[in-house]
Amino acid sequence: DADVTQTPRNRITKTGKRIMLECSQTKGHDRMYWYRQDPGLGLQLIYYSFDVKDINKGEISDGYSVSRQAQAKFSLSLESAIPNQTALYFCATMPSGGNEQFFGPGTRLTVL
């Protein structure tokens, strides 16, 4: 019954490979976010989207791209993965005019 789902939950890949992480939500929220968490640190914003046609870079967007396929779907791509992109990736949603973000379960990505 998760309202925000992420696939895959775990992924191991090799340097130079392209990889896509997917996020889906059933909350009906317009706003969606991708964050990255490095070990021992808080989360940092990669990209965010206020609706299907509105996509914005966050603090650490280099090396990443996103696609908002529908209100409910927001994908994060690593065009050519590198080892320092090994991290825990979170998707989050928030309603327009709202104030509280809700997070998915996370995707643990390892780049060898």
Place this chain on the structure above:
Amino acid sequence: GIQVEQSPPDLILQEGANSTLRCNFSDSVNNLQWFHQNPWGQLINLFYIPSGTKQNGRLSATTVATERYSLLYISSSQTTDSGVYFCAVDPYGGSQGNLIFGKGTKLSVKP
């Protein structure tokens, strides 16, 4: 940009003890949330509290926006409270919803 500092960075408690976690932020904020990251990595919303006081069971939180800090109180701690507690703020005048996270307080509750 805004700075978010949490203290203490690590905390070890005996089951049943009480604790207070602190979050200081360097500028005005629209939003402040507290999260618990459990040992499996999941982020659980605890409180949305840009100002005032809220309580939920053994947990309560207070934010004094004018003095730029928030406190999270955990009473009668249990081993299931273990994990990392994050404070996150949405800076006033920002793009709304772009949360800036502190580095967290790692809590270990011993039986």
